Structures are given as structure tokens and as C-alpha cells.
Amino acid sequence: MGPHPAVAAIRLAVRRVLHDLLTEHSTDTTAHGTANTPLRAPAHATPGAPGAVGAPPVPAPAAPPAYAAHDPAHEQQSPPPLVLVACSGGADSMALASALAFEAPKLGIRAGGVTVDHGLQPGSDLRAEEVVLRLRELGLDPVESAAVSVGRDGGPEAAARDARYAALDAALERHGAAAILLGHTRDDQAETVLLGLARGSGIRSLSGMAAVSGADGRYRRPFLALDRQTARKACMVQSLPVWDDPHNADPAYTRSRLRHEGLPALEKALGKGVVEALARTAQLSRDDADALDAWARQAEASVRDAAGLLECAKLYALPPAVRRRILRRAAIEAGAPAGSLFARHIEEVDRLITGWRGQGAINLPGRVVAQRQGGRLVIRQG
Ligand SMILES: Nc1ncnc2c1ncn2[C@@H]1O[C@H](COP(=O)(O)OP(=O)(O)OP(=O)(O)O)[C@@H](O)[C@H]1O
Numbered sequence: 001m002g003p004h005p006a007v008a009a010i011r012l013a014v015r016r017v018l019h020d021l022l023t024e025h026s027t028d029t030t031a032h033g034t035a036n037t038p039l040r041a042p043a044h045a046t047p048g049a050p051g052a053v054g055a056p057p058v059p060a061p062a063a064p065p066a067y068a069a070h071d072p073a074h075e076q077q078s079p080p081p082l083v084l085v086a087c088s089g090g091a092d093s094m095a096l097a098s099a100l101a102f103e104a105p106k107l108g109i110r111a112g113g114v115t116v117d118h119g120l121q122p123g124s125d126l127r128a129e130e131v132v133l134r135l136r137e138l139g140l141d142p143v144e145s146a147a148v149s150v151g152r153d154g155g156p157e158a159a160a161r162d163a164r165y166a167a168l169d170a171a172l173e174r175h176g177a178a179a180i181l182l183g184h185t186r187d188d189q190a191e192t193v194l195l196g197l198a199r200g201s202g203i204r205s206l207s208g209m210a211a212v213s214g215a216d217g218r219y220r221r222p223f224l225a226l227d228r229q230t231a232r233k234a235c236m237v238q239s240l241p242v243w244d245d246p247h248n249a250d251p252a253y254t255r256s257r258l259r260h261e262g263l264p265a266l267e268k269a270l271g272k273g274v275v276e277a278l279a280r281t282a283q284l285s286r287d288d289a290d291a292l293d294a295w296a297r298q299a300e301a302s303v304r305d306a307a308g309l310l311e312c313a314k315l316y317a318l319p320p321a322v323r324r325r326i327l328r329r330a331a332i333e334a335g336a337p338a339g340s341l342f343a344r345h346i347e348e349v350d351r352l353i354t355g356w357r358g359q360g361a362i363n364l365p366g367r368v369v370a371q372r373q374g375g376r377l378v379i380r381q382g
Helices: 005-031 072-077 091-107 124-137 156-175 186-199 228-237 254-270 274-302 312-316 320-334 343-354
Strands: 082-086 110-117 143-147 179-181 362-364 368-373 376-381
Touching: 005 091, 005 179, 005 228, 082 091, 082 156, 091 110, 091 124, 091 228, 110 124, 110 156, 124 143, 143 156, 156 179, 186 228, 186 254, 186 274, 254 274, 274 320, 312 320, 312 343, 312 376, 320 343, 320 368, 320 376, 343 362, 343 368, 343 376
Parallel strands: 082 110, 082 179, 110 143
Antiparallel strands: 362 368, 368 376
16 A cells, blocks of 8 residues: 555655756766766656646656665765755654655665754754754754854844754755755745735745745755645654644734735635635746846846946836836846835836936935936946
8 A cells, every 4th residue: 555645745746856956966967077977867857847836747757766876986986965854843844854754765865954943932942952853763864953043134034034044054065965955835835925915026026935946956845836734644644743833823923824814814705726826826927027037138238338327218118027127137236135125116216217307316225326317327326
């Protein structure tokens, strides 16, 4: 008898991502002409992005690729690659850890784990140690807990996230890991899309979280197409103890209110498929945003004069979505911090092009100033 369907689903999701990593690794080393390619190319190509929202179900790979650990000459040259799981001890990342522990050895990949102690609740260090023990029990090695101190920048959620990713980056580098797996699910994706929608800042913020992100694609999200219920069920049937973060239920946090009040209300009004539809929206928006970004990058050269200044008449002729992207890029290049640059800022700069009536300079975050001078748009730090 095969595993429970929920366990099969989490394992398949992780297997796909591990296959992608093996494929990329072998392509990288081939492209760079490395003689001692450490990984054998997989026997099949995985269609679509790893864990991509709305990706068609693919059958389990028939002949899994494997790291060539049996090659003695090779063993001397480099150790097997390492993949880490970022685990809070919650259901999603415990399910992820269990699937990684099961799948990685079959592919000759080493599997480890890291848990971050945010130090935000009394006893969080003890809990982190407990997570470490659980990960070790699953057979992961190396496993560590990383204590961070959470600042205040951008609010409590953003500050905790920044500290967490800094610790995860450091763990990846310290261990020379190929990637870190994160347990974000389709439900998390739906929440992220709604938060983006509420910010009113365009399709990039509707595109939610990417299946692959970070420097060199170091972060992977195998569960983006899986629902939270499946991860919970997989923990239950494998008798994995999970920890419910009280922050997840704390109405002081926007995401928690959305999870416990907003989404249930939407589901009640619009029907059960709303989470899936929002996650699909993320993928479609990401594709659209990528295409528009590429268009803007190409168009940018054609709207600059010989001195590199932006020509207002040429900007005016562009579609607004392309023009605003060029303006945003120019503001960031001039020193405006991307995270503080909102749609309303760019709209104001845009009015220097589309609604010109001699208005003065526009102040942007990061002491950046945008002004129109002699038919040119000048954006620079003041
Ligand atoms: N303290 C932590 N240590 C390590 N990784 C973490 C930690 N908190 C979150 N993560 C990673 O980020 C992912 C998303 O976390 P988040 O808290 O946003 O969602 P969640 O649905 O509550 O996940 P989980 O059920 O795994 O806690 C987790 O699945 C995990 O991979």
C-alpha cells in the first residue's frame, strides 16, 4: 500500500524541486565546462516552474536522477550537495522537512534543517531546541537553530522576516548549501495576493511569492501549489508533532486577521474556490509583470537622449504601464529605496509627463527629486 495521499502529495512536490535543483546544477556545471560535473542530469525534464501555481500535475518521475555518490573518483572531488529546510516547527514546514528527509537520500542529496529563534516570546529558545530535536529525529543533518534579534524597521512582521532571511542566508552560506526550502502554501500565496491588492500598487504586488527566489535562486517553495490542509494532514498521518505559532492567531497582525477573518468571509461570499483563484491570479500576474518589466527595459534605451536624460515627449508616447516602470526604475537608480517608493509617488512623477502645467519638483523617498527641465525629466538625489 502506498503512502497516504497527503504524504504522497508533499513528497511529490519536494521531489520535483529536488529534480529541478539537480537539473540546474548539472546544466550550470556543463555550461561552465567543468570537467568534474558533480551531478548526473535527471532522466526527465520537469515541466513548468517548481511548485508553480496552476502547474499541471505531473506523474512521479520514473527514473529519479541521482547524485553520483557511487563514483569513487568523484567522491574525492566534492561532497554531495546539501539542501536545507527552513522549519518553524509549524505544520507546513514540518511536513516539508519530513518530505525532504524522505526524498533527498533517494537522490543522493544531503538534507539538513535550520530553525530561527526570533526571541519574541518567553521560552522561544527552548522551542527552537525542540524543533532541532524533531528535525534530527527525521534524519536531517546538519540541523541548527539560529537566534536573531528582531529590530523595528517596517513593523513587527517585516522586521521578523528580515531577521529570519538574514539568518537563513547566513546558514546557507555557512554550510555551502545549494538551496533552502520554505513551507509557504497556496493559502499563504492567496493571503499575499490579497495584501498586495489592498496596497493598490499594481500587478507586481499581486504576483505574490515566487516558487524560486533569492540570490542564485537559493529559496525554493515546493508547497506553493498545495493547500495548508494537505500539509496538516500529512503531519497528522505521520504522527509528526507540530507547533502552532500564537502569532498566527494574534489579531494584532494583519496577516492573521486576513487568515482568520478576511479569507473566511470571502469564501463565504464567493465560494470555496477563492483561495485557488487568488493563487492562480498570482501566477498570471507574475507572468504579465515579467513581460512588462522586459518591455520597459527594452524601451528605456529609446527614450534617453545622447546625454542619457529621459525625453518627456518620447515617454509620453509609451503605454502608461511601460512608462511608469521606466520612471520607477529611474527613481530607484537615483537612490530611492524600492520598499518606500509607492504607486502614488510614481503617479506624481508621471504627471510631469502627462499633465505638464509647469509644476515644481517632486520629492521622492531617499531625498530623490524629480523635475522637468527643457523637455527632459531629471531624477536625482538632492
Ligand atoms: N522561525 C522560523 N524558522 C525557520 N523557518 C521559518 C520560521 N518561520 C517561518 N519559517 C519558514 O517560512 C515559511 C513561512 O512561514 P510563515 O510563518 O509565514 O507561514 P506558516 O504557514 O505559519 O508556516 P509554518 O506552518 O511552517 O510555520 C515556513 O513554512 C518556514 O519554511
